[in-house]
Amino acid sequence: MLQRQQLCYVIFVVTQDDREIFNKGKLMNAGFIEAKKYGEFDCFIFHDVDLIAMNDKISYTCKDEQVVHYSFAMKQFDFKPMYLGYVGGALGFTKQQFETVNGFSNQYVGHGGEDDDMQRRIRVRQIKVWEPKESFVKYTNLPHGRDIGNPKNKMMTKLMEKAATRIDTDGLKSFSVKKVTIAKHKTYVEILVTL
Template structure:
């Protein structure tokens, strides 16, 4: 069910790693059961270290409670040019494919500032692309607008390939997720 999220002011990467000793290089394989699904989490990132640490601190136990075999890929954009979330996610997708055989598995495209707070929000495959953040606590758990498909979305490899990934033409924040939904 729902949980109240708390964030430590002085959280470090070492603390996140210490809290998750069974995670190696962003990968986790359940040992007590057969994984329900295999999931690649792709997180675009630039200049938001605290958000990333908070997300990782909560995301690892969240995914483990769902008995998922997963890999987390943080794709960092360096420099001072405008942020290109779409390009980072496309690169992350290709890099994840090099590391593991994600053929029948799910890809979750995850903003760094959206921390899941309900275990009933299953990070799993579906027949259709799936929007995993229908609302946020700061919006009263309502969509920002009708048809909103941003923040955290899940697609299979086949679904992502059929739409040819995200368009790299969106610089700054916004637009790429709606473009993907329309296609």
């Protein structure tokens, strides 16, 4: 798909390499920080690994004035937005936009909250979200069972209440992990993160 669109790209697959509770925000931040070391990219697509585009005409590009939310129409939700303001699944940021929102929160461990927190970051920084309106922009999820290493986040509601006040202190600027290991493969770069 990306080759047919003649895009210059690198795919980074970021994986948590420990037995700690899953932390999507830290993994996304690690991916951004490591990807910047590979060159001057004009677009960063943050894409859930189990999300598959149903059509190869979807153009993975960014907009200077808007964050792009690609996956607003997903099969599991009858191709309608999951709820108003939902920005999960696949998001496109310019480097400046992602740094302006200070990346993802590092506080959400387990399942839930990090995408809604990102929506608040985008809104507080007064960046608009653009969703492609073409009828072919649809996604499906790969079937998988519940990940026992990713329990429901019990602190989600409390964290969400103060999400807007943590933007400057929780994210890229406060990011830290124990170890990052890079493995280059033929078609992608694997980033293993030990929290």
